[in-house]
Amino acid sequence: MLRACPGKPGQATASLKRDIMKHFKLLLIIFSIWFPAALIATEVSVIPAYDEIQGGTSVVYDIRIFDVNVLEGFDLRVTYSATDFTDVSATVGDFLSSNPNDLQFIADYSTPGEIFITCTLLNGQNGASGNGVLAHLHLTSQMINHSTGSPITLFNVELRNIYNQTIPCTTNNAIVVIDSEAPKFNNNDPLPLTENQWYNEAPVIPATNFVFSDNFNLHSVDQKVDNNTWQEIATGINGLTYPDPPQDYTLSNFFSLAEGAHTLQWQADDDVEHTNQWSWAFNKDTEPPQGILSLDFNDITIGGFTLSGGILNDASQGEVFYEFDEVNDLAPDRGRVSGANTYTLTGLTANTPYTFRYRGSDGVTNNQPPAQWDQECNYTDWSIALTRYTLSTPPSNTTVTCDKSISTWYTSPEFVFTAVGGFGEGAPVSYYRFVWNREATHTWSENEPVWNQSNSVGETMTLTAGEDGDNWYLHLKGYNGENAPNGTFDFGPFYCDATAPCAIHDFSAVTTDNSDESVTLSWTNPQESISAIHIYARPFGNDGTGTYPFYDGTAPTASTWNNLSAEFWTEVGTIAGTETQFIHSPAARNEWYYLVFTEDPAGNISPASLMEHALSYWLGDVNSPADGIVNSNDIGLLAASWNANGLVAPHIFRNVGPTTDNSRDSRPEPDAFINFEDLMIYSLNYGNTQYLLKKHHQIMETQPINITIDEQHVSAKKNYILLTVENIPQSLKGIEITLNVMDPSQIREIHKGDLIKSNDFFIHESDENVIKVTYGNLNNHFAENGILATIEVDKCPGITLVNADVRDNKNKQLATKISHTETNIGSEDMYVRAYPNPFSEKTHFEVNAVLDGKITICIYDLHGRLVAQPANDYFPKGKHTFTWNGKDTFGNQLPDGIYFSMTRFRGSTINNRIILQH
Incomplete structure (x- = not known):
């Protein structure tokens, strides 16, 4: 017979276990062959099938069998959650037997x-039948929560009867x-209501906080106040929360x-x-503070006072708050302040009645936010209202x-x-007493005249100084609405004078040297005392609006002091009376007109000065940005716009000529094109945007300038036309010659002559039958003497001079004399050319001979005398x-002037005119 192994269950040896299983299998084969009808279905269960336990609880569950016959043994597997249970055994x-x-x-x-x-029976025992416990399961629950239930499951249950047959x-x-959790109140969070607060109404716990909850299922809820007995609120609750639905809790008693x-x-x-308890403490106070409500005004000033209220006491909560109210809302009220029965106000309006009352309250808050405490506390009644005036503002130079x-x-x-501010309630003062005399001080008798709103003087009072002097005073004493005086004031001294100053003289206005948008004014002051000088300006144009660069409108006329604004004059500067110069800058580009007024210490204004005017920029300074000078950059822009429409951008800004008097600093009167008139202005200001450093002194001209078409x-197919200029004065600044050409097709090229130097302006234009040559002496x-231009032609095209415009450094036209000459410088046998011409050191004769022969060149002066033979x-x-070096046959230097060369070759003679100048 098999015996149970000693020791704890589950410690049988592996070999014994294998022997038992072999025994069962052998019996199963025999019983299945001999007794197939003996197998009877039965039921195996874990009891109880459902249980609710706390975490950390040890329990014993049974594995029971029902309706079985002759059970000899069984084999099964039980599964459970190792995270839910510990200390598990069987x-x-x-x-099967009560005897182990x-x-x-x-x-x-x-x-x-x-x-x-x-488990199996030993010693040949008969099998067990009916119902009973196969085994006991011992488990200890973990400290967890498993509200849906932790399963205990039977697997692989195998039952054998005495015939070793499997029992279904x-x-x-x-x-x-x-x-594992006890019930919670407000999810175990502190209530949002602070404990030990004071209430004058039943505390209310919001529905969102008055919540009892359990992770599995609540059973009951009780309450009590202080040490009274517990009172049942709810029992037999079937749910996770109470109350459900949520609702506010109000303490009913x-x-x-x-x-x-x-x-x-x-x-x-x-x-x-599981059981849990909670508590929450509060205080009750439904009575306001007690005491006598009395109010006083103390320390009254022009801008405030101190209010004092009678002291109050509170029997329950113990704290007293004081509140002050201005009945007419003329001053700031003071909200509740603990323990402060006085209220000091500053910044009030002088001479103003203020009506105040006060009341008390306690510190009851009903657990509301601080912003609501003044709505929750217990209040006394308001005191009787009391009215007092602030003092008037002492008279001074700010009140009067x-x-x-x-x-x-x-x-x-x-x-x-x-x-200032007038008289009466809320004004700085209700009234003044006053005296107007020539005394520095005054002794008050309270019988002086009254100045207030009700008398005929009103808020303003005009007093007259009976004579000139520097010691007039207004004596003042102010009073409030309660006739309380507050301060005196001796206002003065005041001075009186009636003589106006003289105007300035030697007044001039010029464009500021080397500057843009700037005008320099200079003058001489009168000899008397001057405190200030006023400079007024107005641009050319209508209504004070400048019209650069078109210069539409009209020039302004001089104005008087009182009409300056109405006539669009603008003050551009006020300077000390000792100054004799002023620079108006920035002054937008325009022609500006100026008037100057002097002012004496008494404020008398002189008559207007003579009106002066000047441009605020230099004509020809057109490069951007403007730099106050006229240079090659500006000349380049002039050339780029040459002969363009001078009334459209950008050419309008380069269209500066002619000016009103043809001078370089006068107002432009632009014509329709960029032409010689503009060149002259550019030429006059080129490198010359100053008044003191570069002055040109015009010399007297005794002879007209000779202009010759030579x-x-x-040959029959090659000829030249020279435009020569003689008797040139030092003041020459520009030339423009207009030619008429009968046959323009004969013109090959036009070259600048030796009169044109580096950086000078030279341009020529051809338009059908007209050739225009323009030169600016920059x-x-x-x-x-010199050649202005050389025109290379095939045959003589028939050229006549239509106009010659020659200008000096004042842009004035110079007298001219026009002549026309013809010279043969070539023949069928030879061609002769002299260059340079004019010359200063030497000139060359280029002779092209078509045959061998003798070449003779003779030089003659204007008297026909032979002076050299090159x-x-x-x-x-x-x-x-x-080459001829300008010397005679003896090596002596010949004087400057006109000479003639005669070249002979194989019977032909060619003459050239030659100009020598150093």
Whole structure:
């Protein structure tokens, strides 16, 4: 017979276990062959099938069998959650035998989460039948929450009868709910209502906070106040929260409680008998402070006073708040302040009645936010209202003003005084007593005249100085609405004078040197005392609006002091009376007109000065940004706009000529094109945007300027036309020559002549039958004679001079004399050209001979005398060059002037005119 192994269940040896299983299998084969009809279905269950326990509780559950016949042994597996249970074991039940020695019982729970149980009868015992406990399960719940239940499950249940036949069966598992948490109140968070606060009405706990809850199921809720007995609120609750739906909690018996401290208490339990308790303390006070409500005004000033209220006491809460109210809302009220029965006000209006009352309150808050405390507390009644005036503002030069300043000279004897703010309630003062005399002080008798709103003087009072002087005073004493005086004031001294100053003289206005948008004014002051100088300006144009660069409108006329604004004059500067110069800058580009007025210490204004005007920029300064000078950058822009429409942008800004008097600093009167008139202005200001450093002194001209059209014939297909200028004065600044051409097709090229130097302006234009040659002397160089231009032609095109406009450094036209000459400088056998011409050191004669022969060159002066002979010899055909150094045959330097060359070759003679100038 098999005996149970000693020791704990589950410690059978592996070999013994294998022997038992072989025994069962052998019996199963025999019984299944011999007794197939003996197998009967049965049921195996975990009991109880459902349970609710606390975490940390040790329990024993049974594995029971029902309706079985002749059970000889069983084998099964039980599963559970190792996270839900600990200390898990199994012991044998008494169904197979009440005597453990009759059984072989093995329990293996070495694997967490499952138990293997095997049990069989020993010693040939008959099988058990009916109902009973196969085994006991021992478990301890973990400290967790498992509200849906932790399953205990039977698997692989195998039952054998005495014939070793398998007994069919069904299994029933168990569910165990584990609850480790006690009920909660407000989710175990502190109530949002601070404890020990004072209430004058029943405390209310919001529905969102008055919530009892349990993770599994509540059972009951009780409450009590202070140390009274518990009162049941709810029992047999079936749910996770109470109340459901949520609702506010209000202490129903609040007003039956005594004044003072109280404690509310609650307790709740759940279905697994967890219990929890809570408490919340508060104080009750429904009575306001007590005492006599009396109010006084103290320390009254012009801008405030101190209010004092009678002291009050509070019997319950103990704290007293004081509140002050201005009945007419003329001053700031003071809200409740603990313990402060005085209220000091500043910044009030002088001479104003204020009506105040006060009341008391306690510190009851009903647990509301601070912003609501003044609505929750217990208040006394208001005191009786009391009214008092603030003092009047002491008279001074801020409460009483004059239209004239003290210690300042004035021409008018009338002095207008104003009571700032007027008179009466809320004004600085209710009335003044006053005296107007020439005494520095005054002794008051309270019988002086009254100045107030009701008399005929009103808020302003005009007093007249009976004579000139520097010691007039207004004596003042102010009173409030209660006739209380407050301060005196001796206002003065005031001065009186009636003589106006003289105007400035030697007044001039010029464009500021090397500047843009700037005008320099200079003058001489009168000899008398001047305190200030006023400079007024107005641009050319209508209504004070400048019209640069078109210059529409008209020039302004001089104005008087009183009409300056109406006539659009603007003050551009007020300077000290000792100044004799002023620079108006920035002054937008325009022609500006100026008037200057002087002012004496009494404020008398002189007559207007003579009106002067000047441009605020230099004509020709057109490059951007403007730099106050005229240079090659500006000349380049002039050339770019040459002959363009001068009335459209950008050319309009470069269209500066002619000016009103043709001078370089006068107002432009732009014509329709960029032309010679503009060149002259640019030329006059080129490198010359100053008045003191670069002055040109025009020399007297005794002879007209000679302009000659010199036609030089070389051959039938090659000829030249030279525009020569003689008797050139030092003041020459520009030339423009207009030619008429009968046959323009004969013109090949036009070249500038030797009169044109580096950086000078030179341009030529051809339009059908007209050729225009323009020259600007930018560098102020001087040459008495020279060639302005050389025109290279095929045949003579028939050229006549239509107009010659020659200007000096004042942009004045110079007298001219026009002549026309023809010279043969070539033949069929040779061609002769002299260059340079004019010359200063030497000139070259280029002779092109088509045959061999003798070449003779003779030089004659204007008297026909032979002075030099550069060539006189035989030469082969070809081009030859001969040089003359301007000296006679004896090596003496000849004077500047006009000379003639005569070249002879194989019977032909060619004459050239040559100009020598150093």
